[in-house]
Amino acid sequence: MSTILDGIQWLxxxxxxxxxxxxxxxxxxxxxxxxxxxxxxxxxxxxIGLLIGHTGRGRFVAVNVxxxxxxIPTIGVVTLVFRWQPxxxxxxxxxxxxxxxxxxxxxxxxxxxxxxxDVRDAATGMGLTGRQALFQVEIPNALPLILAGVRSAANQxxxxxxxxxxxxxxxxxxxxxxxxxTARGDIMAGASIAIILLVLLVEGMFALLQRALVSPxxxxxxxxxLRRAATVPTIPxxxxxxxPS
Amino acid sequence: xxxxxxxxxxxxQLSGNWDVIWYxxxxxxxxxxxxxxxxxxxxxxxxxxxxRRRVAYxxxxxxxxxxxxxxxxxxxxxxxxxxxxxxxKPIIVAMALYTLVILVRNIVEGIRAVPEPVIRAADGMGxxxxxxxxxxxxxxxxxxxxxxxxLATVSTVSLISVGAVIGRGALGKMFSDGYQRRIAVELWxxxxxxxxxxxxxxxxxxxxxRLATPWTRVRSARA
Numbered sequence: 001m002s003t004i005l006d007g008i009q010w011l012x013x014x015x016x017x018x019x020x021x022x023x024x025x026x027x028x029x030x031x032x033x034x035x036x037x038x039x040x041x042x043x044x045x046x047x048i049g050l051l052i053g054h055t056g057r058g059r060f061v062a063v064n065v066x067x068x069x070x071x072i073p074t075i076g077v078v079t080l081v082f083r084w085q086p087x088x089x090x091x092x093x094x095x096x097x098x099x100x101x102x103x104x105x106x107x108x109x110x111x112x113x114x115x116x117x118d119v120r121d122a123a124t125g126m127g128l129t130g131r132q133a134l135f136q137v138e139i140p141n142a143l144p145l146i147l148a149g150v151r152s153a154a155n156q157x158x159x160x161x162x163x164x165x166x167x168x169x170x171x172x173x174x175x176x177x178x179x180x181x182t183a184r185g186d187i188m189a190g191a192s193i194a195i196i197l198l199v200l201l202v203e204g205m206f207a208l209l210q211r212a213l214v215s216p217x218x219x220x221x222x223x224x225x226l227r228r229a230a231t232v233p234t235i236p237x238x239x240x241x242x243x244p245s
Numbered sequence: 246x247x248x249x250x251x252x253x254x255x256x257x258q259l260s261g262n263w264d265v266i267w268y269x270x271x272x273x274x275x276x277x278x279x280x281x282x283x284x285x286x287x288x289x290x291x292x293x294x295x296x297r298r299r300v301a302y303x304x305x306x307x308x309x310x311x312x313x314x315x316x317x318x319x320x321x322x323x324x325x326x327x328x329x330x331x332x333x334k335p336i337i338v339a340m341a342l343y344t345l346v347i348l349v350r351n352i353v354e355g356i357r358a359v360p361e362p363v364i365r366a367a368d369g370m371g372x373x374x375x376x377x378x379x380x381x382x383x384x385x386x387x388x389x390x391x392x393x394x395x396l397a398t399v400s401t402v403s404l405i406s407v408g409a410v411i412g413r414g415a416l417g418k419m420f421s422d423g424y425q426r427r428i429a430v431e432l433w434x435x436x437x438x439x440x441x442x443x444x445x446x447x448x449x450x451x452x453x454x455r456l457a458t459p460w461t462r463v464r465s466a467r468a
Contacts, residue, residue: 070399071439072403073435073439075406075407076406076432159318167424180410180412181412185325188323192315195316
């Protein structure tokens with residue numbers, strides 16, 4: 001227990017926050033890289049997920065590719081890309097974007113799949129074109145799951161961006177990296193607590209976002225089981241689950 | 246954990262270095278097996294409690310989810326002061342803890358899906374609760390358990406290498422060594438080894454699961 005208390009002490013000591021190697025700058029880097037990576041992943045993954053979900057084609061491929069994708073070690077991608085792009089943040093961003101794509105694609109597909117058949121029939125019956133049905137019916141209805149996917153992607157990114165510390169590019173990972181070499185339990189615990197707090201903060205932000213974006217009708221109808229799909233997998237939804245990193 | 250000093254990568258080429266790849270792949274496989282087995286050993290009794298006491302399940306789910314939300318590197322770091330900075334124990338224990346969120350849930354959901362008449366039949370045949378759990382409920386929950394094991398194992402294989410950041414983690418060591426000494430071949434080898442190992446485990450568990458649950462193929466083609 002004392003290690004955690006030491007960690008909190010290290011974390012709350014104002015002397016450790018300022019300067020080039022301070023916690024403040026590390027937290028900013030951590031958040032900024034995570035934000036960029038998550039947004040890039042959304043830009044790439046959302047259209048793919050919508051396309052697969054809307055057309056129903058390629059689902060089998062998507063699920064299986066994502067299974068294989070999970071096996072790719074992030075740290076390997078970072079070290080390899082870093083070899084031809086040293087001292088730039090791109091290796092880390094590329095690795096993070098790769099990591100964040102599968103949960104968004106899978107949850108988007110699952111979100112569209114989870115729409116009751118009569119709702120889609122009604123859309124067709126009302127004479128909506130494919131595009132109209134997608135934007136006016138499918139996306140709003142799938143939104144809880146899409147957001148769940150983005151949330152789990154963001155969490156993964158926040159957790160994994162620490163590997164930037166390994167290649168000397170800042171973030172809170174730096175503290176863990178150096179503390180492991182010097183066996184400083186207090187710094188390790190302090191930096192860990194800071195990362196966990198960031199993860200919780202992101203969780204909270206997404207809960208608010210969900211409240212603001214999802215239509216009340218859809219919110220009432222979505223079973224709780226589905227709403228939590230990305231973080232808490234049930235057996236049929238295992239493939240949508242992300243991993244910690 | 247191992248007495249002999251681990252082999253070092255020589256030169257910048259692949260030839261002559263297969264022993265390094267083999268050594269770390271075997272180590273990686275061993276860590277994976279230990280971690281997932283440890284997770285399973287912990288998960289079964291927890292699942293038993295969760296199926297018998299209604300209150301326990303949500304509590305267990307919340308607890309395992311909180312652990313799951315802790316980043317791998319962070320969990321290694323948090324466990325290090327207790328389990329040591331210079332060995333791989335924190336990584337193995339962290340991996341075992343991560344598998345719980347998948348395994349506990351899958352075992353419990355699998356058991357809940359066992360049809361009521363089957364439970365009644367077991368009771369009628371005089372099975373005591375513990376024996377019913379081991380001999381009837383667990384075997385019938387196997388498809389879900391196997392699905393969970395596959396996911397947990399593949400994740401574990403990939404995540405152990407995150408230990409590279411703190412200079413540990415079996416094949417992760419090849420990442421940190423290859424990065425520090427700028428040996429591209431070593432990085433690629435480790436990358437392929439991790440992916441191949443994950444696929445191998447996946448296929449083996451899938452096959453074992455199929456052999457262990459012949460009835461699923463008779464009833465439906467889903468398996």
